[in-house]
Amino acid sequence: MRVATKRELKVIKKLFEQYTLEELADAFVFPIHPDDVEQAEKDLQEFREMRQREIANRTPEEVKQSRMLAIKYQILNYIDQIDPQKHWNFEYFLSEYIRAQNKKDKEFAEDVDVKPYVLSQYMNGHRTPPKEFLVRLELHSNGLIPASWWLRLVQKSKEVELMQDTAIREQESKHVKNKIELAL
Numbered sequence: 001m002r003v004a005t006k007r008e009l010k011v012i013k014k015l016f017e018q019y020t021l022e023e024l025a026d027a028f029v030f031p032i033h034p035d036d037v038e039q040a041e042k043d044l045q046e047f048r049e050m051r052q053r054e055i056a057n058r059t060p061e062e063v064k065q066s067r068m069l070a071i072k073y074q075i076l077n078y079i080d081q082i083d084p085q086k087h088w089n090f091e092y093f094l095s096e097y098i099r100a101q102n103k104k105d106k107e108f109a110e111d112v113d114v115k116p117y118v119l120s121q122y123m124n125g126h127r128t129p130p131k132e133f134l135v136r137l138e139l140h141s142n143g144l145i146p147a148s149w150w151l152r153l154v155q156k157s158k159e160v161e162l163m164q165d166t167a168i169r170e171q172e173s174k175h176v177k178n179k180i181e182l183a184l
Helices: 006-018 021-029 034-056 060-080 090-100 105-111 116-123 131-140 147-164 166-173
Strands: none
Touching: 006 021, 006 034, 060 090, 060 147, 090 116, 090 147, 105 116, 131 147
């Protein structure tokens, strides 16, 4: 369960001070009456402006938390997809994770106790990360992104490669004889 930030709690408190529970329910649950479209558009614009102000006033720590949560949910979405996007893979998410920390690769390598060139190999897909590294990523994220998710990213990357690499299928088909015939 996610806990609201202090800023979100202030916004919620302000809403409850300005509006009754019924008004809030009407605004969020019930459809807009055709006669109220103009007012609804004004209200929506006001809400957008308030949201933009809130975003602009985030602390660096709140920005970092937002980025981390975005990465977490993108990972979860990616590993559950049947037809994933090719550019999203372990390497992509590792790079995004490091970028969300506002750190250079070398600094991050120190944080997780790997040599910078080894981290570079993980980030470029030249080396498969061992389970110890995946556990370090979980510990570094304070459990936000579990090691099992990082492992699933590695596996998903290999799955996508198998599904989309037609050249290897064509090459390997030359080595297969006497295929099984199934009458379904």
